[in-house]
Amino acid sequence: MSFTADSLIQRIHRELLDHSDEELELALAEDGDNFNALFDEQSHGGSEQDARRQYFTELFRLQGELVKLQSWVVKTGHKVVILFEGRDAAGKGGVIKRITQRLNPRVCRVAALPAPNDRERTQWYFQRYVSHLPAAGEIVLFDRSWYNRAGVEQVMGFCNADQYEEFFRTVPEFERMLARSGIQLIKYWFSISDQEQHLRFLSRIHDPLKQWKLSPMDLESRRRWEAYTKAKEVMLERTHIAEAPWWVVQADDKKKARLNCIHHLLGQMPYEDVEHPTIELPQRVRREDYSRIPTPPELIVPQVY
Template sequence: MSEQDLHPESSESEARRRRMEEELIDSYDEELEMEVDDRILTADGSLDDEARAFRKTYFRELFRLQGELVKLQDWVVSTGHRLVVLFEGRDAAGKGGAIKRITQRLNPRVCRVAALPAPNNRERTQWYFQRYAAHLPAGGEIVLFDRSWYNRAGVERVMGFCTDDEYEEFFRSVPEFEKMLVRSGIQIVKYWFSITDQEQEVRFQSRIEDPLKQWKLSPMDLESRRRWELYTQAKEVMLQRSHIPEAPWWVVQAVDKKRARLNCIQHLLNQVPYHEVEHTAVHLPQREHHEDYLRQPVPTSMIVPELY
């Protein structure tokens, strides 16, 4: 019998510890993540040869895809294209991590994220789509919605924040709303990030145990965990009733965060007919020097202490 067979509880505990370490590391920026991976996961033998090889592939492909995203951005600016990308999924499905990797190398004036809070009293009396429409892109812009108007089909439905009539009106309106946007020249790409019950539990537990990530866990998240099956039903109805040719849904298998990011970015790039835009050569001008210029000293009291 193997050591694992003799001590199954110890083996499970060790696997859980390593899984928590992976979840923690995954939230860091790539540059720091690579260093931490080397120090923690490689040094203690946590990564086997296959995992170590994929880790190298992940960073290589991520940087390559981010380079393509820069080309996409340049093309969007050059052509005046308008692109909207919706990211939906359960809490802790990895939407934010994917959005972060997409925007990481892009100009925030071109590609911005819309993550709207719960509607205020005034917004609740508006046309439902009104507050989302205010964030739609102008020519030469990309907007990534970290959750979107599909809140009504998900959290609002499950938590009882909308009436049955409002819910049905949403599904009557949303296909027409999106068709109208597409007719006006706005491209819409919709992603659902899919994870398992077990994976969400691990990610929630990681947020509970990591003080740097506890802010991500809201009372609403905890309640959504309890209502897993209701969310599943709501998601199934949403995909069925709002999957239209003009703006179809795409499901990202997101249990493995790194693979999900690569797959999502590559798929997004494939949805846009971009090409590399030629740029005029950039030349740094010579700095001007004036004999009468005297640089004024900065008072010591204004200097930030150099502790590092």
């Protein structure tokens, strides 16, 4: 695969712009009243500016809906599990970040399990995932999930043929059990092209702030693109069930993928506005005999900025 110098520069520019937009999102979240002023400070003019403004406007609208969804989940005691699967650099972490950004971590939490330890390898395969399932009024986002067995474990040889086949025999029943217990399971596959993954890996290699995202396993997965493709096709075919269907997010455009995924997620639950009691700030109690003790100077962080 080859790229012209101009196309590679443009693609890396897009990656850097996306990184700066993450910082802008945080700034806008802190100072939403000055949306236009903050945005114009970092905008680049023309259609690119309009596209970015539209992205932020829609993202914040959808995040407002996620807050409403959260309130409904708490009120109704709904239980939700959302799986995010896809190739390395497909954008799973980016959409998870946008979903959780405005939500209460006690209600909506992320489960990103490391490789199993020696003890966990001897357990029932699904056992270590079960402890992360939600109670009533909770949402759990799995950044990769039990589908590791159908993907990386199969491609990299971390499981044998019998374990692989047993996974496919078990997982439909496991997920039907979750559904019968009242857990709603939503499964997303983030799909990117061969060329897009290649460019995202190049961008990470040349960005010191993102090099940590590239592991030896990621690089090996790049070499085994075709094997991962075949494993994904088998996985979708054998685990797409009525109780927990797969949904494929076209993810070559990160921003559109985030918006499309969140919009679709909101449509999977019949949430509605929840009335909240009016909040009144109580008057602070003041006592005549109270005197605040000055903080010792040696405890204060130097004001460098």
